[in-house]
Amino acid sequence: MSSHGFRFTIVARDGRARAGFLDTPHGRIPTPCFAPVGTQGAVKTVPPWDLKALGATLVLANTYHLYLRPGDERIARLGGLHRFMGWDGPILTDSGGFQIFSLQGLREVDDDGVTFRSHLDGSLHRFTPEKAIRVQENLGADLIMCLDECPPPLDYAYNVKALERTHRWAERCRAAHRRTDQALFGIVQGGVFEDLRTRSARFLVALDFPGYAIGGLSVGEPKADTYRILSLMDALLPEEKPRYLMGVGTLQDFVEAVARGVDLFDCVMPTRVARHGTALIWGGRLNLRNAAYAEDPRPIDETCECPTCRRFSRAYLRHLFNVGEPMAMYLTTLHNLHTMFRFMERLRQAILEGRFEAFRTAVAEALPAVSEPEPSDG
Known part of the structure; x- marks a missing residue:
């Protein structure tokens, strides 16, 4: 991964574990890296100067929440998310997909996108792949994600349908993305099913994204399945590109995922507890x-x-x-x-x-x- 201010370099390997640097337009991220979650554009209770002093090198913000409040266009008018939240280091935004798909009873998915009601006031909204990219371009994060569907991990039939959507949406996200100062990651899905995960990884690798996220894990499946799928991903994803395991944050999981070639992590656990x-x-x-x-x-x-x-x-x-x-x-x-x-x-x-x-x-x-x-x- 090397273009437009981005470069991923592996400097050491020990078994399948690797240490490296991910350079972005807003600074260098030593990997493996844990990113604290700043859902609303702030890591709860902690100002950015404290984050810097503690050693944070990457912060995650949430596309869904910032789209609803204060609005991505407003953030763009105010100079983008880095200026808005007073953090000059790298930022990662998710696509909002996980939050939308968590809105049981408040959203409806079709092949073109997802229609949902705000958890705040019930107002109606719609995200297509193109809209998810436009919102993230307005926010201006360094690392951004394709819109994907995060299905129940143990439902094979639903995972088949969701995977087809995720793949079509990935193609559309890639075509819609214009900003060269952002790296767009594809998200591998497929639940706990090796055939679906293999299909997903191969499809997304063929699209040649600058990085790959592994979604749909640690959402209720047994740990043995999590680690089994991570081992499979290690064998299928490109060695030279960064790998991001979404929403995982226990110390044990860090070690076991790094042992399977993962580079980036985020989780709300340390701040929430x-x-x-x-x-x-x-x-x-x-x-x-x-x-x-x-x-x-x-x-x-x-x-x-x-x-x-x-x-x-x-x-x-x-x-x-x-x-x-x-x-x-x-x-x-x-x-x-x-x-x-x-x-x-x-x-x-x-x-x-x-x-x-x-x-x-x-x-x-x-x-x-x-x-x-x-x-x-x-």
């Missing part, structure tokens, strides 16, 4: 509302160097949550994002130093059984 009083630590989670921490002078994690752990105790954070102080959510989100970024840095360093399998084993031994995925709505 922080707002409910849960802090991520090596080996599990802490519920900071727990009475056991009422007089605990220790930081969340005594090995952590984030701003929260350098200054505040578990007792203080518990107090903030218990009195409803908004700063509790901010401080815990800072810690959780720091934890995710440092983990990804350690994972990347293990690849660079040729000790990825040892790191993988250590993670498997230290962390609890893989939890079910978090819903990805921001």
Whole structure:
């Protein structure tokens, strides 16, 4: 992948894991990379300067939500999403497809596109592939996605129909895309079915997108199926192009997906659980509302160097949550994002130093059984 300010370079391999750089018009993304989710054009509670200080190199924003409020055309008039949200680093936008297809009872899909009612006021809207591209061009993100249909992962008959739509829509998205300062990714679908995933990967690879997203995983299927499909994708997607696993964000999943050649990730999990009083630590989670921490002078994690752990105790954070102080959510989100970024840095360093399998084993031994995925709505 190399054109118009984009270049993907693999600098080290260890087994199927790879470390590299994805250069974009708004900066360099070291890979593997975790992107925090800024659904409404903001990572909840965290300003962009804190994201930069924590080490974020990519932020995700949501096309569906920004299209509804404040509107993609308004954002374009105000200089694009980077200027609008005060973030000068790379941005990725999804197509809005996942959110639209989550609107059970509020949307109707046909071969040309999808008609849906806003979850805000019930107003009627329609996305075609061309519209999804136009909205994302107005937003101005660096990495943008084709409109796809995300079907139930275990329904073979529906996946067959959805795959045909996804492929036709990918062709139309590619034809509609005009901005050369954006990289458009095709999205591989097909549920847990190897024949459909193989068909999807081969079809999209033939269209020669600059990158490929793997959609429709961690949406309720067993973990063994997730990893089986990722192994298949590793064998089918081009080595020289970046691979993005959509909506996945547990530490165990990072390692297992990287072991199967994945480069980019996003998930709402670390920011969402922080707002409910849960802090991520090596080996599990802490519920900071727990009475056991009422007089605990220790930081969340005594090995952590984030701003929260350098200054505040578990007792203080518990107090903030218990009195409803908004700063509790901010401080815990800072810690959780720091934890995710440092983990990804350690994972990347293990690849660079040729000790990825040892790191993988250590993670498997230290962390609890893989939890079910978090819903990805921001």
